[in-house]
Amino acid sequence: MVKAIFEQVKKRNPGEPEFHQAVEEVLESIAPVLEKHPEYKAAGIVERLVEPERQILFRVPWVDDKGVVQVNRGFRVEFNSAIGPYKGGLRLHPSVYIGIIKFLGFEQILKNSLTGLAMGGGKGGADFDPKGKSDGEVMRFCQSFMGELARHIGPDTDVPAGDIGVGGREIGYLYGMYRKIRNEFTGVLTGKGLDWGGSLVRTEATGYGLVYFLLQMLKDAGKDIKGATVVSSGSGNVSIYAAQKCQQLGAKVVAMSDSAGYLYDKDGIDLKVVQQLKEVERKRIKEYIKHRPDAKYQEGCSGIWTIKCDIALPNATQNEINKKSAETLVENGVWAVAEGANMPSTPDAIKVFLKNKVAFGPAKAANAGGVAVSGLEMAQNSQRLSWSFEKTDKYLDEGIMQHIYRSAKKSAEEYGQPGNLVVGANIAGFEKVARAMLAQGII
Secondary structure: OHHHHHHHHHHHOOOOHHHHHHHHHHHHHHHHHHHHOHHHHHOOHHHHHOOOOEEEEEEEEEEOOOOOEEEEEEEEEEEEOOOOOEEEEEEEOOOOOHHHHHHHHHHHHHHHHHHOOOOEEEEEEEOOOOOOOOHHHHHHHHHHHHHHHOOOOEOOOEEEEOOOOOOHHHHHHHHHHHHHHHOOOOOOOOOOOHHHOOOOOOOOHHHHHHHHHHHHHHHHHOOOOOOOEEEEOOOOHHHHHHHHHHHHOOOEEEEEEOOOEEEEOOOOOOHHHHHHHHHHOOOOHHHHHHHOOOOEEEEOOHHHHHOOOOEEEOOOOOOOEOHHHHHHHHHOOOOEEEOOOOOOEOHHHHHHHHHOOOEEEOHHHHOOHHHHHHHHHHHHHHHOOOOOHHHHHHHHHHHHHHHHHHHHHHHHHHOOOOOOHHHHHHHHHHHHHHHHHHHHOOO
């Protein structure tokens, strides 16, 4: 059955390999669930799950600083709302096209389900590159983008957030335009500034949550993060705060990267320097060696996985670890891999990790901390309250990430694949959505 569904997905969505990859992994995992629950087959749950409820594509015209009109494409895929309003980030990057957005939106359905919060799955973005743009250009683009997106979103309908290329600056411009158009102050966007509806811990949430999930993996594997050597790819929000939490817990983070190359600091990465470069000055990570001359920088990104480490945290982008990189990590003695980016390991790479008994935390479970705290921001906005850092951080760790780990572990054991958190996370996330879809009828 799942093979036929997958063939139909490829036929209906040609030229979208990332979406195909995401769907295939889930379908392979949930095949035994469908055998156990024939009612899901009868109701066409999977056929409906892989087809977005709504796909929105629109023109985004804006004027650059030279007075030249530019035109980008904007996207929002509202994938599934069975358990709550659509929830998922906005990505601004030249590589964005409908296939990327659909892959991310599909992953978001099960990721949001795993958090235990009432959030459906969606994703959006545009093929706009904020790198090298002035604040004025970014503002004009965001205002034009929201001019259309505002028609389709709302606090009880669809709640976007940030992703690659969308940080505090972009959320601010987007929210300002939404508020002007709709004449209302609501929790429609998450990742807002603390002075106007944002939540403490949201900035740190994906990275911190990743490490909280990792700690549960290590505990079951009989390992300790203290004293471990860590490689964390990327140098954006996820990588920075995952590295920060690792350092707080006594690990040594020796490598980070950006889209141009990677750096290695045998004495441990100085995160204050990275934060200054990436969060304040918006510069490339190669500038790090000006501050730390003993560190080494290499062009190209894949080489980061040749660095010997105990723990690998792929926090950059999809498919950054291939089979060869996975084999190198295993040869170098890696204990655990936890995914902070979305689908950063290829299917062949995952097979290498599982075959070699490497503790492996799949993205839809391990990186759910960001969207989880977005859900908590939505709750705070609805209550017109602001929670303390300590309360939110504790809820992220104990109430969400530990819950996700236990759910994935339990589902894997229930379906005869103990320790396989890929299968466990897919099944645990799917079953909640499937029950909701079944209860609500064929819609």
